[in-house]
Amino acid sequence: MTNREDIKDRAAGAIMGAFVGDALGLGPHWYYNLDELRRDYGEWIDGYTAPKPGRYHEGLKAGQLSQAGVILDLMLRSLVAANGYDEADFCRRLDDDLFPMLDGTPAAGPGGYTSQSIRDAWRKRVEYGLPWGEVGGHADTTEAIERTLAIAVRYAFQPKKLAAAIAGNTTLTQVDETVVSMTVAHGALLAQLVQGQRLDAEISARLMALVKRGDLPFHAVTSDDLQPPQPGQPDPPRAGRFASPDALLTPSFIAAAAADPGVRIEPPWKVSLVYGMPCAIYHQLPAAYYLSAKFADDFEAAVLHAVNGGGQNMARAMLTGALTGAQVGLSGIPQRFIDGLENVGELQRRAERVASAVAADGLP
Template identity: 25%
Template sequence: MTENRIKAAVIGAFVADALSLGVHWVYNTGVIEKKFGRVEQFYDPLTSYHKGKKAGDFTHYGDQMLVLLESVISGGGFDAHRFAETWRSFFADYGGYFDQATKATLENMDAGKSLTESASHSDDLAGASRLAALVPVYHDNREQLVRTAREQTAITHNNDRVILSADFFARSVLAVLDGNPPGAAMEATVKAHFANSSIASLVTMGIESRDRETRETIAEFGQMCSVEAGLPGAVHLISRYADDFKTAMVENVMAGGDSSARGMMAGMVLGAAHGMAAIPEAWRAGMTASQRINALLAGC
């Protein structure tokens, strides 16, 4: 069962991103509802940000997580320099969207800075949200998962709160894989390791919002890309839908904005909690990179 849930942590993050693609960065939830109704399948992107992408593809966040997964699996573990080099090469001929963190990091690399010291100072949660790719290799080593989660984040996002977010979710997903319910795992993690940190209040906000309606709650937290908005939003989704992977993913997308980064974190934790059976087969099979990801995971 643990092997099944480890795989589900990774697949859960990927399907969250793919489901988000259709309405990623659409902030008007009324537009989402009018155009698609309830988003329960993959769609071509509505906005021009992801021009050229098709239903089942990933946003640039999911694409980067796949680069990380391939780097970790092919290399037998995480190496910061190898990942940075592979990440840079990936964007050399990338046809998708370049966000500000990516642009700034690439500019620093091109200016001659060390590949591992070229990160932007972006506060986007997306830098941390790639970490599900590390779980297959480091699920049995808490210290290494936490360390590598922080290191992979710092390749592109040298920001204390983004790095702390990676640390928090790495510890939380391991607690869930150890058999703890998602909400209890996050509560114990923040209390034991982050009580005096700059993200403590954000985690607490998310946990305490578990009985509130999702779209209203995420609108209040903010639909933006930042940790300030995205972290409590992701924690809310995990807390409110702790026993319902599919509803968590759908409600995340219906809440609009940067649904990808929020969803990748929630998908990882809830996938780890419930295993592959909780992830709709149509989503698993409908990802463009499904066979590629399954082949990588089979080689772990």
């Protein structure tokens, strides 16, 4: 039986785990040549590092956050101030606290690099004067996941609110329906882990139960256990906007592979080679799911294998950090990772404020 302190620990662990993963990826970010990565950082990266001259995020120090971490913190600030997700409040924070520091180019702004979707939103919002709701673009990255993971934590026990808030926040910057679907699915999975479930072969059945209850806006296209429809059986009613539940089924298949002794990715950092090193969401999510399932009780191993795989290792480590942090809790994250974060006191206070609200929802 879980208790309020367990829930709070897992919720804070998910948020702080994401910050840790983001900061771990800051130095060795976006090395697609693994020989160059090893040349610059040695055979195994085991902590925070500073970017090398001429690389992404040049000039930042070990333990600082990238812009993804900065935006996640803006989301946390908004969740605390509004006691939940308030789109107008979050958008105001982007307008007032982030966009004035950008100029529309990649190597500018806090964190030393601005992602494509944020650059597109800045340009449409600042240069063209378009309203929020008309500035989203077609980037297929995990950028929205990196901030909406805090929404997933906040509404871990309220799946309808979770899905609506994550979908709405995602479309502020990314409008592709497949990206939105996968982003909502990740949030729903993270919520299950905050509740105390495990990232295992059964997790998708729990997610599909929410679909059939009408709590998640996915279309259930098959019956239980993925059995085919029977002759004369009507098409199941749509629960919402997403045509397919496949994004909810992926975690169980990946977790089953991680637990299968006949499936070997050795060393595990080579998930980056198996699932792909680039930034797209369909490369990043399977790798994060695999590492978080394989190392469900070992936060350090999970995030360090995510970082040492190169490519878009910052997003991989951030997502892995959130999923694994939710399973081990804040108490299960090695203290050296917490202590090494810049401004850790403020970050942890905000994470724990959100976590306390989650625990109150879970066990009123």
